[in-house]
Amino acid sequence: MNVEINDLTRRFGRTRAVDGVDLRTGPGVLGLLGPNGAGKTSLLRMIATVIPPSSGTLRLLERDPGAAGPRREIRRRLGYLPQDLGYYPGFTVVDFVEYFALLKEVPPARVPAAVAAAVERVGLGDKAKSKLRTLSGGMLRRAGIAQAIVNDPELLLFDEPTAGLDPEQRVEFRTLLRDLGTRATVVVSTHLVEDVGAACGEVVLMHQGRIAFQGTPEQLTARGEGHGTGDAPLERGYSAVLAEARS
Numbered sequence: 001m002n003v004e005i006n007d008l009t010r011r012f013g014r015t016r017a018v019d020g021v022d023l024r025t026g027p028g029v030l031g032l033l034g035p036n037g038a039g040k041t042s043l044l045r046m047i048a049t050v051i052p053p054s055s056g057t058l059r060l061l062e063r064d065p066g067a068a069g070p071r072r073e074i075r076r077r078l079g080y081l082p083q084d085l086g087y088y089p090g091f092t093v094v095d096f097v098e099y100f101a102l103l104k105e106v107p108p109a110r111v112p113a114a115v116a117a118a119v120e121r122v123g124l125g126d127k128a129k130s131k132l133r134t135l136s137g138g139m140l141r142r143a144g145i146a147q148a149i150v151n152d153p154e155l156l157l158f159d160e161p162t163a164g165l166d167p168e169q170r171v172e173f174r175t176l177l178r179d180l181g182t183r184a185t186v187v188v189s190t191h192l193v194e195d196v197g198a199a200c201g202e203v204v205l206m207h208q209g210r211i212a213f214q215g216t217p218e219q220l221t222a223r224g225e226g227h228g229t230g231d232a233p234l235e236r237g238y239s240a241v242l243a244e245a246r247s
C-alpha cells in the first residue's frame with residue numbers, strides 16, 4: 001500500500017479539518033470530492049508531508065513521514081500540486097520545472113531529459129522558454145502539473161489540477177491521470193465530478209472532515225439512483241450521499 005492512514009485527525013484551533021480518517025490505497029487514481037471546507041486540502045497536505053497530523057498514523061510508500069530520514073525519502077518520491085502554487089514570474093517554464101527536479105534530488109545528469117519530458121507531457125513544449133509571467137492561468141497550472149511529475153513519482157497529489165484548464169486541456173489531463181495511475185498512486189482533489197467519472201478508479205467523498213463515501217464511481221452513481229439532485233448520474237450520487245451525511 002502506498003498510502004496507509006489510520007484515524008487521522010488535523011485540528012486548526014477548534015476546527016477539525018480532518019476528523020478520524022482511515023484510508024488505504026495502492027496504485028491507481030483516487031478522486032477526492034467534497035464541498036468547500038470538507039477537509040480535502042488538509043488531507044492532501046498531510047499526505048504531501050507539508051503539515052503534520054494532530055493525531056493518528058500515516059504511512060507513505062511504506063515509510064513513516066514523522067521521522068526525518070524517511071520523510072526526506074518520501075519527498076523525493078512524491079509529487080504535489082498545491083491549490084495555490086507560488087511561481088517566480090521571471091523563471092521560464094524550464095527553469096521552474098528544473099528547480100523542482102533539483103529540490104527532489106533527481107540526479108543532475110538526468111535533469112534536462114526529465115524536465116523536457118514533463119514539459120512535453122503537459123503540452124507546454126512550445127512555451128518551454130517562455131517566462132511564467134507571460135503565461136495564461138491554465139498554462140501556469142500545467143507548469144505546476146509538470147513540476148509535480150518531473151521526478152516520475154510513485155505518489156502524486158493534485159489539489160484541483162483542472163481549475164483554469166480549458167475543456168480540451170481537461171480531457172488531455174484526464175488521459176495523463178489515467179496513464180500516471182497505471183504505476184503510481186494518484187490522489188486528485190476536484191470539484192468536477194466529470195474528472196472523477198472519466199479518470200478515477202476509486203472515489204472518496206469527504207464531508208466535515210470525515211469520509212462520507214468510499215467506493216468506485218459506479219457505486220457512487222448507484223447511490224443517486226431514484227434520488228439526489230444534479231444533471232449527471234455521478235452528481236446525483238454525490239448529492240444523495242451528502243444529503244444523507246447532513247441529515
Ligand SMILES: Nc1ncnc2c1ncn2[C@@H]1O[C@H](COP(=O)(O)OP(=O)(O)OP(=O)(O)O)[C@@H](O)[C@H]1O
Pocket residue numbers: 012013015016017018034035036037038039040041042043
Ligand atoms: N491553516 C488553517 N488555519 C485555520 N483553519 C484552516 C486552515 N486550513 C484549513 N482550515 C479549515 O479547515 C477546514 C477544512 O479546510 P480544507 O481547506 O481542508 O477544505 P477543502 O475541502 O479543501 O475546501 P475547498 O474545497 O474550499 O478547497 C475548513 O473549515 C477550513 O476553514
